[in-house]
Amino acid sequence: MLDILLPILLFSALALAVIGAVRRVRLWRQGRPSPVPVIKGLMQVPRRYLVDLHHIVDRDKYISRTHVATAGGFVLAALLAIVVHGFGLDSAILAWVLLAATVSMFVGALFVAKRRNPPPSRLSKGPWMRLPKSLMAFSVGMFMVTLPTAGVLPADAGGWLIALVLAAVVTWGLGEMFFGMTWGGPMKHAFAGALHLAFHRRPERFSSPHNASAARSSGLKALDLDNPDTPLGVEKPADFTWNQLLGFDACVQCGRCEAMCPAFAAGQPLNPKKLIQDMIVGMRNSTDADYYGSPYPGKPIGEHGGSPNGPIVPREGRALVDAETLWSCTTCRACVEECPMMIEHVDAIVDMRRFLTLEHGNTPNKGAEVLDNLIATDNPGGFDPDSRLNWAADLNLPLMADKGEADVLLWLGDGVFDMRNQRTLRALVKVLRAAEVDFAVLGNEERDSGDVARRLGDEATFQTLARRNIRAMSQYRFSRIVTCDPHSFHVLKNEYGELGTAEMPSDYEVYHHSTYINELVKAGSLTFKEWKGGSVTYHDPCYLGRYNGEYEAPRDVLRALGIEVQEMARSGYRSRCCGGGGGAPITDIPGKQRIPDMRMGDVRETGAETVAVGCPQCTAMLEGVVEPRADIKDIAELVADALVAGSSAEKGASNKEASQTQRNVEEVTS
């Protein structure tokens, strides 16, 4: 009897899966068009899956191995089941392989079940709790019905009652694995995930050598503001591009993003996992009532819902997501770095913020004021743009306007208006002079890099600032830019390129000061005295580490100083944000605790007396934590303090003399 029943079950499940797939694709196609190479993309899926994606999944060894056994077993079992049972190919060898595949899948399913007993809070419950049982149903059912084919049991063993029970188990398994895959069950992640890999919005993340880390492609994509028909950001789910919607649908609700999100940990109303699920809720025209994971802190589940063409954040009242959820994000990209489905959360958040700022004019708290200042004074604090170099009145910094060309363009950033960061800048200038670097600054021609404006969704102001900076820089010749601000570093390096023109190309060679100092150290231009300062830990800035993959240079510099870095539990690509990115200190969404306090807690656990940083934002955020706490020192300060007054000091002295005479001359002529 099973001989007849099995092909019917298999092929009807497959047919339903195909119908479901068509429906699912139509859901995604509600989004905006986005051209992709279809055939090429599909061809790349195996490599992207087995190599690039595995790289990320393998960060959690337990689930990585479980997944290899379960998914590998399932794919093999499913294909063979179609051949053996669907088409009735009576091959004992294939049947034995099929048996082995189901055993592998069953073992995997046991580990899936074990992980969910009890489920950690980051995992979703609901239908996901059913999944291990369904996996077992499929593997056990398939194993049993294959035994006769393999010749272990006679074809008519057990009588029709057993056959009926087996048929029911197989139906359950097929229902979850084939039907559920395209109709929206937990297995949907396999179908959407594979296509997401094929049509990923940032194909650069898959380029060789294998390293799918988010750092490979982290620059935001520009809006075409010259075209008046360009939609300004995302108002409704259907405003996302179709492959973004596809990406959201690939979410497997593992909650790795939730576990890493600093805003979630601080009790701010953001949970990246829920945000992605809400986008799917909107795409499917429903409510979040059938979401079984952690909510946005402080926001009960079941109150929000939306539709593909309804607003995500309405001007008044409630829809899919509340504005404060979007403004809680520090754009630290911890979620993107962590996501095993390579979903781009930060892109989506900035897309929605763009709409709120550019169309609603609704940037919360100090947002509007900061943007107004950026427009009127080119810096977020509203300071006089002609006072940019006031802090360096005694340093006699060489100006690009005077020199015309230099080896290094020193990008100072908006930290020039901040007294704390001025200390860092002074230290950096001291280091550059000690190494006899030929550098110059733009002075009053420099403007805010546009980073904050862009993260606050004001693409128009970002592009204005960026174009004016590009124009200012195009007048001068320099071989590289060095900056101590990772935000400027990221924007100059990764986001200005798109805005250049043929006459004014904007592809710069940009160095964070830690990278540049490291090169100077390697070249032997700096000599240090012995380190006597006690234990030190290092805090990775998000925009240097996760955005640009620079984890080693700052540590190399610290090592060169003779410091043994006491690593925090969360460091490197898992470093916790200081809370200062993405305009979060400006929009200032309240939570239960502050992100920098949590980060300082991480520092405290290492017992370090000093925390080395490489970012003015991190410095400001961490120094805002109440004492007693570790001292905060920028890498440039540590290096400057350790400089030996040796051969380079002599030159330093002669430099000083030179500047002295120059000043005297000026006095005489004036």
Add this chain to the structure above:
Amino acid sequence: MPLDAQSSNAAGLNVAVLVSIGRHPLTARTRRADQDARAVEMALSLKGASVNLMHAGQHDSDHEEAIRGYLGMGIEEVRLLEQMPEADVVPVLTDALRASSPQLVLTGTRAETGEGSGILPYLLAEALGWPVINGLAAVEKVEKGVATVLQALPRGKRRRLRVRLPAIATVDTSAPSARQSAFGPARRGEFDVQPHASEADAALTQWQIQPARKRPKRLKVIKSSSARDRFKAAAAKSDGGGGQLLNDVTPEQGAEAIFKLLREEGVLR
């Protein structure tokens, strides 16, 4: 009703807002003028009122960008009464207001560019024969052609006034601050450009315009020797000092008093 409450229902009210080109105090870049933007905000907060923006001035790219700052607050169109540079805009605005007959005209207390004397609303009121209120803080209600409004007085005081419409009202920094100007609506907003004959302001052409300097403050000489008095003097807000309060005087007596003061201060010689 609490003071400074949310402005209430004003269905069918026709509000005209006169807007000018602003100038950032530090960088001198053109922008939406702060007080005029507050006037637009006040008009937008009147529920159900129809808001018409009006600007008399030149039509060039620099000015257009500044005017778009107002449109970005969510306004679809601005009427631009085109004028020559340094023209006297009072006649053209008088004509335009008389023709469009709004019930309420809102504007900032003084412009950030040009003469910036703050006299324009008074000249318009005189020409149109309408009452003028300065320091409007809130419009509480509008009933049967009479508006109940709050006027801001120094030191956070408020005075409730009833005024027969049509009227002109000016807002200053005691009015609620303007909402954010958004790029999308600013880009979409339209200009209804109406060329008008300009009347050259003969006096203005004679003037020499230069950036304002901070006026020197009079030194406060504290004679008292006790620490308490010195502290009080240091902590007290400068009130302008002196001055006299005239109650129930005839306009002639009032004018006489003002004339006397101006002569004492050396403004008139």
